[in-house]
Each structure stands twice: as C-alpha cells, then as structure tokens.
Amino acid sequence: MPSAIRTYGFLSAKLKARISKTMPPETMDRLIKARSLPEAVQFLRGTAYQAIEEAYTATGDLRAGEALLHERELRLYTGLFRYLDEPVLSFVRALAARYEIDQVKNAVRLWFDAHVRGRDVAGKSGYLFRGTIVNRMDVDAIVRAADIEGVAAALSGTPYAAIARAELPAAQASRSVFSFELALDRRYYDEAFAAAASLGGRDREAAERALGVDVDLQNVSWLIRFKDFYGMGAEDAMSRLIPRGRAIKPAAVAAVWDSERGSRGAGGIGLDLLGRSYPGVGAMMGGGGSAAKLAVLEAAIRRVADDEAGKSLCGYPFSIGVVLAYFTKKRAEMRAVMTVLNAKYYALAEERIRSSL
C-alpha cells in the first residue's frame, strides 16, 4: 500500500490551495446585505463564484451560472480519480455517486412531474448535468421516457435501473418520488460505508465520522417528515432510516419515539439525539426544545459537519479527511451562496436569509 504522504501529498496541497479561495465572511455578509440581485451578483466578481456572475451578466439566469459552477466542481472531483490508488479510489468513487444520484433524481423528477403529475417542465432539462460521473447514462432519455420501463431502460448499465423498476411503480401510484429517492440514498450510503470499511485505520475513522454526520443530516429531515407530516408508525419509520448515523440511528430513535420527548414531535426526538452525540447542539438551537424545526435542526448538523471539516483541515494533512473536508465545505458554501442569491431574486428580507443559512 502506498504511503499516506504519497497518496495524499499532492491532493492535500491542491485541495488546501482551493480552500484558500473560500469566500471570506465579509463578502458573504455584503452578499446578504445587497439591496438587489444584480448588486449581490456583482460581489461575486473576482471570487470562486465568478462563473455565476458571468452567466448572470450574459443571460440574466442564475441557474445557468449554478449549473456551470456545479459542472466545474464535478470535473474537479472526477479529476481526482487519476491521482488515487485503491482502496482510496473506490471510496472517492463511491462518494462521487452522490452527485450521480442527484443527477438521476433531477432527471426522474422532471420525468415524474411531466408524465405523472402533468406539470410543465419545458426548458428545465437545460440545467441537467450531462457528463459522466461514475456510470454512463443519458439523462435526456430519462426525461423523455414513455413509461417506467423507458426510465429503467435509460438507466440500464447502472445500479439505478433496478431501483427504478422496483420503486417507481409505487411512486407513480402514490404520486410521490420519495420512496424512489430514499432507495437511491440508501444505496449510496451502503456503498459509501462499504468502501470506507476497506480504508486504512485513520482514513476509515475519518470517513465513517464524516459519513455519519451526513447520514444524520438526511435522517433528521426524514424523521420530521415521517413523524410530523406522514404520522408514520415507529416500525415503518425505523425501517426507512439510514442505519449508520452518528446520532440519529434507528435503534436510538425507536427508544424515544413513544417517550415523552417523542410525544413532543420529531423536533424533540431530533434535538434529544443530536444533543447526546454533538455537544453544543443544544446551545446552537438556542434551547428550541420540541419547538425546534427542521431548518434549525439541519442548520445545527451543518454546523457540526463544518466543524468536523475544519478539524480535518487543521489536523493530519495526509488523510482522506482533507478530501472529505474540502467537499463538505465547498458544498456548504455553494449552497449558502445560491440560497442568498435566490433569496435576493425573491427580494426576501436580510433576517430571513440569515435564518435560512
């Protein structure tokens, strides 16, 4: 097995150099305070998000810039493959599947909206990513598929075809793609955890910790939906949660589902479990208790993920932690920038924007 320095020396330097281009807090603050969308976009000039500014200036279309930026990040990510050897390569490819699953979800959502819900999706496929991440697929064929079999055929050669065949009929019947997307996410985490298990000690620990926080972020949003929106029973809800979260684990949730905490809603359960695993989450929530809402819980876990990423960047540089930290931070930053810009498009107030970050 090659040494950690050989495996991560170049990668660590490259990604840390890119992290140095992270948007400074004062620029983000100016972005939030901008009085209009054109003024906000102007602040992106000279930053890593200049692509959005350029696309917006040329087309007036924010999503075009976002799609361009997303494509660049994906190329950077897939470009890392050539610097890696097994077993790290398999793990990074497994992580890349997350972007691919997003690609599948976006295409299937368009197909579903048009063919099942009868909604207008004209022009929206223009933003889909059409490159290859891990598996080759034709997203346009998914969008224009005649039926479920057509979607599955468009996904043939990928692991998602079987999921489409298994889950889309029920999704069509219930007019919701939730179960399909859930199955995709479960597959992603199964693969990612399996790939993480083959890593060396220090890497495995860092990878499982980061994936655990990620799973918590997913589980907490589902938890709220299952209990508060769908009124699901404990057994049904547990069977759908991703097993390996650091805080929101099916067994732990089952233990408090019908307790006094549980009777105060999913927010109470989430807060209780998060508080046990992540010291300081309670403080972040400002004592929100059972009234804690999904957005607040998600924001708290994002903070945890960001802190974890920060620790990885400050710690031993020759580990998978740096790669994970870069993409955690980058995803969070891109999300924040796009949240602010979209809020500016809808002329939302500054306080509301800050609360959603």
Next chain:
Amino acid sequence: MMFTSPMRLLAAMVLDADSDAIAKELLRLGALEMVSIKELPGDWASRLGKAEPKVNLARLVELRKRVEGFMDMASPPVARPSLDGSADGEPADLDVAGKRLDAIAADINGLRERQKDLQDQILKLGEIRRQLEAFGDLKAGAAASSAYSFLSIRAGLMPADVADGLHEALEGIPSVVLPSSGRDAAAASQARRHEAVGVMLVTLKRDAARVEPILERLGWEDARLPESAGQGNAEALETIDRKIDELRARQAACVDDLNAYFASIGSGLGSMWAALRTEELIATVRSGFARTDRTVLFSGWIPAEKAAAVEAGIRKAASGACSVEWLEPGKGEAARLEAPVEMRNPKPLKPFEGLVRNYAVPEYGSVDPTPFVAVAYLCMFGLMFGDAGHGLVVLLVGLLGLASARRSGKPGDLYRVIAYCGGAAIVAGVLFGSYFGMQWLPPLWFDYHGIVNGHEAAGSVRTLYDILGLTIRFGMVVLGLGFAINWVNLFRKRDWFTLLLDKAGVIGGWIYGAGAWAAFYYVRHDYRELPPVGILALLLGLPTMILAFKAPLEFVIHGRASGKRFKPGLIVDFVMEWIVEVLEIYSGYLANTLSFMRVAGLGIAHVSLMTAFFQIARMITPEGPFSIPAILVLVLGNALVIALEGLSAGIQSLRLNYYEFFSKYFNGTGKAYRPISFKAAE
C-alpha cells in the same frame, strides 16, 4: 531625503460653525494625520465631548459602496471622479440618493429579466432540439409526441397570404415553422383548391393554449403529415439553431443596452459618488474632533515644511477665528506621542520606499534607507542577472505592467522596480558583454561567460575566484555602509553608549574592519601568513577586550537607575554576555560577508544555464547556423532563464538587503504617516 521628514504637532481650536469648512480644508490640503485630542497629556481632555456627526456615517458608507457597485457593473467601469473639495455642491440627500439607487437597481433588474425571458426561450428551443434529434425524424416525433413527448408536431394548411405571418404571430413562443413542400397528394390537391400552403409546426404541448387561438385566427386546417416529413428533421434543427443564435444575439444586445444605460447615467453616478464620498470624509474627519459648547478642537501631525500652508488654510477657512499652536515632537505635550514617519524621496526613488516599508517603517528622525536600498538592490540584481538582452525583456515586462496598472488605476510601484531591475541588468550585461547569452559586443569590464566557461581572460577579473572576491568586497562595502548609517542614527539620538559599544557601533565596526584587513592580508600571503601578532592584538584583541566592559558599564549606567543591586553572580552574567557577543560579532559578521557570495553564485548559475542551452542547441545542430528546433531550444531556454533567474535574483537581492544590510542599522519601530486627504484610499 537623507532623513525622514521632521514633523510638527498641530493643536487647533475653531468655532463649531466652521468645523465642516475646516474639515474640508484639511482634506484638501492632505497633510494632517489626525491625533485624538484625548491622547494629549492633561486631564482637561476628559472634559471635552465628542463632535456629533451631522450625518449617518454608516448609511453614507453603505450608499457610497452601492454607487461603486453600480459604477463597477458598467463595462468599462465608470471612472471615479477625482476629489479635490473644490466643488461647492449641495450636501448629498441620503434619502434621495437611496431612492435613485433603488430605481437604478430596478432598471437593471428589468433588463436582466428580459435576458432571462430570452434564456427561457433558448432553453425550451434546446429541449425541442434534443427531442427532435432523439426522434430521428419529424414523423417519428409526431407519433411519439401524441403519446408522451413534450412536443406537439403537426402539419396543416394555411391560406397562402397569411402563412408568412405565422412566424411573427408565434413570436415569444418556442416553435419551429417549416414549409411542407413534399405534402401528400390529397393535401396537395386540397391546398390547390383553397390556394393554401402546407406548413409543419413544432411547439411545446404546454403552449397549446397560446398556439391554438393563433392558428385558428390564421385559418389553420390540420392535415396529415406528409411522407417526406422524415427529411424535414435536419431543416427543423437548422431552424432551431438559427432561432437560438438570434435569441443569443438579442441577449447580447441586452448587454449593450445595459452599457448604453450606464453611459447615460455614468456622470450622474460619478457626481453622486463624489458627493457621498466627500460627505463621508468630512464626517470621518469631524468624528476625530473634540468639542466644547461652541468650539471644536483637533490635533494632528504635519510635515514641518507644510505647517505654514496648513495654518494658512485653517485661518482662511475659519476666517481668522481660530487658535493654532505648534508643538515639537518629543517635547512638552507632544513628548508622549509618537511622531509618524514620512519618507521623502525624489519620484524616481519612490518605488523603493515600498521595499523598505515592506520590511518595516524606519524610526522617526533616522536615516531614510531608501536611496541606499535602491542602489544596493540594483547593483545586486545586475551582478546576478547580467545580460543586456534578458534585461531588455525584464524592462519591457515592467513597462507593460506599468501601462496596464495605469489603465486599471492600480499602483504601479512593483512594475517600476521591475523596469529598474531590467535597466540594471542591461547595464551589467553591457559591462559583461552578454546579450541573450551571446557576445554581440566586447565586454566593457570582464567577460563573465568566458570566465565561467574556463576561457582565458585579461584585466582585473580573470577567474571565478576573482568574481567571488568581487562580490565579497561588494558585500563589505554594503555592510560598511550599514555601520556608517547606524552611527549617524545613534549620533542623532545622542545614544553614546550604543554608538561606542554596540556590536554594530564603533567597536563592532572596528572589529569588522580589522577582521577584513586581516583576512585580506592572509589571502594576499597565499593563505600561509597571518598579520603580526602585535598588530592583531591591537586591532582585534583590544576591541574584543574593551567589549568585556560593556555589560558592567551598562549595569552601572542603566541597571542602577532601574534599582538593580550588584551581586557576585552578576560577574558570571557579564562574562557570559561578553562571550556571546564576541561570538556573535565574529561568526555573524563572517556569515554576513560570505552571504554576499550568493551574488556570484547566482550570476554563475545564470551563465551556466545559458551555456547549457547553447550546448543543447549545438547538439541539435552540430555545425553551421542553428536549425529551427535549435532556435526553439534557445528561445525557450532564454525564457526559462529570464523567469527563473529573474525571480531568484529579485528575491536574493531583497534578502541581502533585509538580512545583511538592514540588520546593521535599521530600527523598524516607526509608524507610517497617513494623512487625511480627498485622494486617500478607503
């Protein structure tokens, strides 16, 4: 130029009613560095209030930044007008300015929305295109479209006289209209009867509600798709591409419209910026004023040569109703205040001030090292990068960078230094007879290339050892200059103890000079004979012994004053201090001097690299004129040497200045002089 500018501390009192005029005048003069009146000694300052701002400074700054954002949005950006305070315009009304900026934002938003509408049409046409491509031909597409596609593909007949109007009627709706020339027999005969033409129409199903009334109005009659519809796909795709190109051109026209819009409001934005910035600066200056009921007080440092002009300006702005007092730095009420440092050099030397400031700001009243740094830096660079051709390239890079910096309004000092370095390299190249590694003209001093390559040479410099010796001598001159500057600084400070006994003082210089003489004596005697012991004892032993008295003397002069009492153990401390200082002087100065051998080292590396590239070129073309690949190697080799060696020589010259030269005399404890001014950057 020799020393930093002498300063005076101004303390003035004016009527509150005149405070705005005074602030404006101070900004116009651009000479005062504000000092909080509360920093002056005495408890009277605590009884003063703060001058209340007349405007909301935070709002002013926010509006000014908004205006700047709009100015930068234009292509090219709207230039910021230069402020001199001469304009006597009305003070900016912040509410009006805010509303005007909101209106501009709305106008720009409207333009972006227009672009977005066009983008939506492009995306939809792109989708139609992708679907048509996937179907292979229109007929297959029509069959598929009836079932599940987003597309509606249909054929029909229209009265010939209105068919041309279909394009215009469908304006804004993503669609493709194709003439159906190969219609089937039934449709053709039908068309002939009604003088109608066949048309194929591709639209999105979602637009049906908008398309149907148009078709009805234009007399559309559905017909079967002609057999030849399969051939129409390429034409349809071409039509879509053409439409997308047209839409992109209209998007680009929106950008032109935006630039025209900025051109029309540019001067208004400039005026608004000037008014806001002027108010902001005046408010900032006023915030540094202290006040009584009817008067305001302010204080600040001013270069002595500008004091008279500033006083005249204040008296004029206050119509004589003012009290002005001047204080000397280090004396009276100014004793506890640190005077700022202004380096005052002729314009050609200004870029080198940046190199000095980059290290630290010199102490107030000390020798301004800028002229010495300029000369030393350029000599070092020239010796390390002595090639007239390479120097010419560096000079051109500097001049181009300077032109670019001027265009963008950015500071160009770095490019000036690069241009100077190019000039130094040209001079050195002419002295060494080196032009892109070739000897086009005979050297005026010595043949650097010839010596490095082992050729016979005449004159004072013949071997590599001579080059190394030359750079060591150069280093000794630089270090000697450092000693001299240090002595002048200490003399001016009346710090006699340090002047005499410090390692960079007279005693250190004595040891250094004697050591250098002894070393040259040893070299001159073929490394076999040292100077006579008696002379060595006098020149090196005596000052070394004198140094032994430094620590006890320091204790007597300074230690007792601070209440320290003598203990026998202190003798060990004195001895240890002496040993350490002697070691520092002997080993440190030897290292400092030998460090200058890097000047020769880099010069030799420069020549060696060029020689290597010429050898590679000769291996490609063993005889006669160089072939094209060989010339390519030489061009690339020259480029590589210019880039690598240029960077190395620049960095090493800086290093020698900072670590060898500055360490002898530089006391970087000064505070840079930053006057308030209309021209000052934010």
